[in-house]
Amino acid sequence: MKRLTKGIIAGSAALTMLATGFISQWEGRSLRAYQDIVNVWTICDGDTKGVTENQVATPRECDERLARDLRIYEMGIDRCLTAPVPGKVKVSFLELAYNVGVGAFCSSTLVKKANRGDLRGACDELLKWVRAGGRVVQGLINRREASRRLCLEGLV
Numbered sequence: 001m002k003r004l005t006k007g008i009i010a011g012s013a014a015l016t017m018l019a020t021g022f023i024s025q026w027e028g029r030s031l032r033a034y035q036d037i038v039n040v041w042t043i044c045d046g047d048t049k050g051v052t053e054n055q056v057a058t059p060r061e062c063d064e065r066l067a068r069d070l071r072i073y074e075m076g077i078d079r080c081l082t083a084p085v086p087g088k089v090k091v092s093f094l095e096l097a098y099n100v101g102v103g104a105f106c107s108s109t110l111v112k113k114a115n116r117g118d119l120r121g122a123c124d125e126l127l128k129w130v131r132a133g134g135r136v137v138q139g140l141i142n143r144r145e146a147s148r149r150l151c152l153e154g155l156v
Contacts, residue, residue, distance in 0.1 A: 015087045019070055022150065023095050026143045031057050038133040046098070069098065076102030083115045088154030089123065092147040096129060099143070123151035 027046030033055040036042045041051040044062035047069060057065070077090075077097050085093065093114070097105035105111065110125035126148045130140040 012087060015091060016070070018088070019091045019094055020066060022091060022147075023070070023098055024066065026095070026099075026139075026146075029059075029062055031059070031062065037137065070094065073097045073102060077105060080106035080111050081114060083117055085114060085119070086154040089114075089119055089151050090154075092123070092126060092151035092154070095143075095147050095150075096126060100129060119155055120152070123148050123155070126151060 024045050029045050030043060033041050033043045033051050033053060036046075036048070040048050041053060041055070042048050043051045043055055043057050043065075045066045047062075047065045049069075073094055074090075077093055080102075081090075081093070093105070093110070096110070108125065109128075110122045113119075113125060114122040126144045129144055130136050132140060
């Protein structure tokens with residue numbers, strides 16, 4: 001089956017900006033490495049790749065990390081999404097994948113529903129991703145509710 005979602009965000013500056021802003025608002029930006037809620041070293045806008053204790057980044061480095069990561073995560077979700085996905089829906093899916101990883105995203109019920117064309121059901125699945133370190137986190141509840149709202153906006 002042809003991958004119909006490829007390039008929706010990459011091909012649209014407005015959606016790229018929406019994805020960047022949406023993810024950044026939930027991740028926050030830290031120029032100094034810190035341990036996140038599950039004790040993983042993190043820097044910039046939630047980036048964990050290759051981060052070490054005492055690492056420092058500039059705002060420009062954080063911008064470059066986020067832009068690179070969004071391209072990588074978009075390619076990752078494009079490999080498992082086989083049905084058409086409108087822009088805002090894809091931004092909400094990208095936000096989830098950025099937070100939980102492409103592997104978890106691609107093996108989720110959310111993707112199964114999206115690929116069957118049940119985008120409303122897929123949007124509702126976002127609300128299930130509210131745990132970190134085995135416990136429900138209010139910040140993730142808030143984040144997923146906002147992501148679901150964006151997802152549903154994309155269906156209108």
